[in-house]
Amino acid sequence: MAVTALKAQTAERVRGVAATLEEEIVLGWLMPRERLIEEELAERLDVKRHVVREALAELERVGLVERVPNRGAFVKLLDPVEVRQIYLVREALETLAAEQIPLSAPDRLLSQLEKIQGVHSAAVASGDARAAFRANMIFHEALFAACGNPHLVELIQTMAQKVHGARSITAASAEHLALARDEHLGMIEAIKAGDRVRLVALCRKHLGPSRDAYIAAAEARVARSKPVTR
Amino acid sequence: MAVTALKAQTAERVRGVAATLEEEIVLGWLMPRERLIEEELAERLDVKRHVVREALAELERVGLVERVPNRGAFVKLLDPVEVRQIYLVREALETLAAEQIPLSAPDRLLSQLEKIQGVHSAAVASGDARAAFRANMIFHEALFAACGNPHLVELIQTMAQKVHGARSITAASAEHLALARDEHLGMIEAIKAGDRVRLVALCRKHLGPSRDAYIAAAEARVARSKPVTR
DNA sequence: GGCAACAGGATTGTCAACAATTATGTCGAG
DNA sequence: CTCGACATAATTGTTGACAATCCTGTTGCC
Numbered sequence: 001m002a003v004t005a006l007k008a009q010t011a012e013r014v015r016g017v018a019a020t021l022e023e024e025i026v027l028g029w030l031m032p033r034e035r036l037i038e039e040e041l042a043e044r045l046d047v048k049r050h051v052v053r054e055a056l057a058e059l060e061r062v063g064l065v066e067r068v069p070n071r072g073a074f075v076k077l078l079d080p081v082e083v084r085q086i087y088l089v090r091e092a093l094e095t096l097a098a099e100q101i102p103l104s105a106p107d108r109l110l111s112q113l114e115k116i117q118g119v120h121s122a123a124v125a126s127g128d129a130r131a132a133f134r135a136n137m138i139f140h141e142a143l144f145a146a147c148g149n150p151h152l153v154e155l156i157q158t159m160a161q162k163v164h165g166a167r168s169i170t171a172a173s174a175e176h177l178a179l180a181r182d183e184h185l186g187m188i189e190a191i192k193a194g195d196r197v198r199l200v201a202l203c204r205k206h207l208g209p210s211r212d213a214y215i216a217a218a219e220a221r222v223a224r225s226k227p228v229t230r
Numbered sequence: 231m232a233v234t235a236l237k238a239q240t241a242e243r244v245r246g247v248a249a250t251l252e253e254e255i256v257l258g259w260l261m262p263r264e265r266l267i268e269e270e271l272a273e274r275l276d277v278k279r280h281v282v283r284e285a286l287a288e289l290e291r292v293g294l295v296e297r298v299p300n301r302g303a304f305v306k307l308l309d310p311v312e313v314r315q316i317y318l319v320r321e322a323l324e325t326l327a328a329e330q331i332p333l334s335a336p337d338r339l340l341s342q343l344e345k346i347q348g349v350h351s352a353a354v355a356s357g358d359a360r361a362a363f364r365a366n367m368i369f370h371e372a373l374f375a376a377c378g379n380p381h382l383v384e385l386i387q388t389m390a391q392k393v394h395g396a397r398s399i400t401a402a403s404a405e406h407l408a409l410a411r412d413e414h415l416g417m418i419e420a421i422k423a424g425d426r427v428r429l430v431a432l433c434r435k436h437l438g439p440s441r442d443a444y445i446a447a448a449e450a451r452v453a454r455s456k457p458v459t460r
Numbered sequence: 461g462g463c464a465a466c467a468g469g470a471t472t473g474t475c476a477a478c479a480a481t482t483a484t485g486t487c488g489a490g
Numbered sequence: 491c492t493c494g495a496c497a498t499a500a501t502t503g504t505t506g507a508c509a510a511t512c513c514t515g516t517t518g519c520c
Contacts, residue, residue: 009299010473011287038502048475053502057241057284061291069239070481070502085379089326096322149315151392155385162381240503268472278505283472300472300511466517473510480503487496 017055028168032077097147103194124177166214247285258398262307327377333424396444
């Protein structure tokens with residue numbers, strides 16, 4: 001994913017690397033507990049080790065990777081309790097935002113959302129999980145940005161990132177992707193209709209599947225292997 | 231846990247520097263728009279430049295400083311609109327947390343809060359703004375941590391940090407400190423009495439003064455510098 | 461007098477070598 | 491055969507030097 005500019009300063013490259021790693025985690029290409037070696041990533045992503053280092057620090061702050069001093073970084077394995085807590089907060093935040101999106105929304109917002117959703121639907125149709133993931137993120141950002149409070153949007157994104165590690169199940173499932181697509185379309189309809197109650201309800205409902213799928217999978221995993229890996 | 235060890239790894243030292251800078255901003259020792267020079271800070275805080283660099287990056291992420299590539303870092307000047315938005319989110323988050331604090335609270339929590347508040351009250355009495363600030367932060371962390379959702383607590387702290395730059399007015403005012411102290415005591419009482427409504431109301435009210443003081447000051451400043459927009 | 465080009469200094473950004481730490485493999489003693 | 495000490499390799503952490511960039515004051519030209 002070559003970046004556009006010939007000269008990008010470190011900060012931007014760090015974000016790029018972090019975003020790439022994030023994607024690879026969401027798509028299940030990097031698995032939980034997998035070790036992330038700085039030099040290896042530096043070579044693979046064609047970037048200096050220092051940049052990878054900072055990117056890993058950022059992902060640690062977000063909660064996608066774990067880092068222990070002198071030992072390195074790993075993809076974090078989320079436990080169900082944590083996931084539940086995070087989704088609880090997400091629900092509160094997204095509800096708050098959805099309640100502040102101005103209905104009778106500007107046409108600009110609607111056409112923007114429809115355009116983004118077009119990309120998303122196409123990705124879902126062609127089974128391109130990566131493209132679907134990207135379009136999905138853009139859709140939600142655009143949707144919540146309409147609430148007019150950038151700090152709230154930032155928080156929503158932060159919390160969404162936190163559970164990206166728990167999404168490899170749904171992010172690659174055609175079934176789940178199709179459901180997400182339909183719900184997006186429903187949100188657009190709700191905005192069009194000026195139906196706030198329905199919009200908020202949809203946002204809430206939208207969070208459910210990926211949370212439940214992960215929790216179910218995690219609990220099944222725990223049941224399967226008795227001893228706590230340490 | 232070793233005492234402030236002779237060997238602390240960079241990550242911890244970064245946090246330390248960031249915390250120090252944060253304090254100096256809150257206390258008004260570093261003023262908005264003031265330039266923060268890496269080498270200078272490195273020498274003053276007895277730390278390598280690289281550490282200062284990372285600390286500044288962290289404070290930028292939080293929103294306390296602004297950084298432009300190749301030009302350096304400045305203490306960010308918050309505009310009133312932003313401050314209002316942030317406080318709106320803070321109110322929502324802290325309300326959510328306060329609603330989840332278990333009433334009939336464990337004695338452990340109460341005695342902990344009372345102990346912390348003892349330190350805070352003492353600091354207020356002796357006019358030690360720095361100590362008061364520290365105790366204040368600890369008080370709120372302990373209070374909200376009781377909600378049982380660490381991710382929510384993290385968000386609350388993040389949002390609190392964002393407006394630290396807007397708090398130099400109240401952080402050094404005896405009047406405001408005394409008010410904060412009384413409100414803290416009120417919260418403890420409310421928990422003791424199992425009065426959730428009162429607790430939530432107090433948390434809400436507690437946010438008001440520093441927000442209003444800053445907005446008033448900022449708007450006065452704007453009015454002064456921009457003659458007559460009638 | 462004003463303005464543009466230009467040096468000089470100050471500050472930030474990049475890098476690669478070096479040091480410190482931890483994991484891994486080997487060997488000998490019991 | 492198992493255990494533990496030791497040597498070795500792999501990886502992360504730290505540092506200082508160097509390069510790139512930007513601000514400032516100055517000079518020379520119109």
